Amino acid sequence: MSVTTGAPAGGTVSKSQRAYAYLRERIEDGRFVPGYRLVLAQLAGELDMSVVPVREAIRRLEAEGLVTFERNVGAQVALLKETEYQHTMETLALVEGFATALSAPHLSAAQLDAARAVNERMHGCLADFDPHRFTELNLEFHAVLFEPCPNPHVLDLVRRGWRRMTVLRDSSFSFVPGRARESVAEHDRILDLVAALQAGTATATDVELAARRHRTATLDAVLAFQEQHRSHTQEK
Amino acid sequence: MSVTTGAPAGGTVSKSQRAYAYLRERIEDGRFVPGYRLVLAQLAGELDMSVVPVREAIRRLEAEGLVTFERNVGAQVALLKETEYQHTMETLALVEGFATALSAPHLSAAQLDAARAVNERMHGCLADFDPHRFTELNLEFHAVLFEPCPNPHVLDLVRRGWRRMTVLRDSSFSFVPGRARESVAEHDRILDLVAALQAGTATATDVELAARRHRTATLDAVLAFQEQHRSHTQEK
């Protein structure tokens, strides 16, 4: 499912690509919040181009689920149902667990060491906790484990899931304080399981389910925290 | 990730939608084979519209992976690597297994009966074997089991996987004669597991892995058949 970039030979990028990058960047970093109306003419003006490339960019974002579109009405940044976070996280747990299991046999000793080093740094971050920094390291850690996945479809789904998570929530860890510490410990267990799989003392399913549970545990922690918070403050 | 249709109020459909439906239909039923060049002007002529809506349709198909695109060169129906079938099937095994497990608790007795009835008809088909008919029933059977999946992302991935399979191979069963009979037997086992889960004597993971293995077994059978066939005929 990888998408061709349409990049030309000589360094330049097409206008529709520029529009796509412009919009996606703003949606992902939160400058364009969900529900924000994307008016073609206005965007075309900002980007100094006509509306045609902007339309194409929006069509592409639509296919990726980042914007919704209604005929003769216009586009807006996709609205998130409250279950969106849960479903995205659940899907990511599924595909990332599988990708990690598929990758495990292909991981070199050097890569495993690198992952352990990253996890060490995460451990060091626990004292003066910076959620954003921690989330960055978290991606770096998991990327080492899922990137060697030999199935490009699955790998693509994992990358999309992570990207989607950045839109939904910059860092789950900032919501649930205790989760970061547990997470670091689970990382070590996952690494142990990968090593065990390579040694023949664990199965791919063991790795998959461990990686999956690692993520669903974060999800459960966030949901529990939200529930508790909701009932205490009675908001909404 | 569901895509808005952009359908207007009054029954009409936009031209870009018509172009999209036109192209996708032809790609999926094989009239446009992989590698077929999609020339904008030509398609616009066939559809009696200008090139602009056709471009948008192609962009959408590109995002879905059905066509590839190169700037200033054009679009063509996506080429399939020989591993494409394997990867798609593997991904489908993953998401369909999970979807089936998530759906299991929501299946009514009537739906389970319907699924059994479909499987009975599949059993009846074994005598005078019609691969196409069998594949249709196969989808019908599995659709009952995965459609109640409460996670729309996963459900969407399953539907895309099935759709992709129709492009890749009309029927796996026509390739591996013995597989159809095994398949029917496995269907019964899956239904039993779903019932067991509802009764509390099986876990969601049991259902998931059974549904997954059911699909990977078909994949393995096809791969084994291809391997055997390749070594015997020495083709390519």
Added chain:
DNA sequence: CGCCGCGAAATCGTATATCATCCGAGATAC
């Protein structure tokens, strides 16, 4: 005071025109 219909403004949908790019055929020089 509220509801309904009308009209204007905003916005999208499509066609046409023009420019940029790529690829191959043919000529030309060596």
Added chain:
DNA sequence: GTATCTCGGATGATATACGATTTCGCGGCG
């Protein structure tokens, strides 16, 4: 004879212009 260069056709990329649809405010009417 071959290699390279150049030119022209084919095709995509973008801009502009016009038409279609929706939305929303405003005024009249019940």
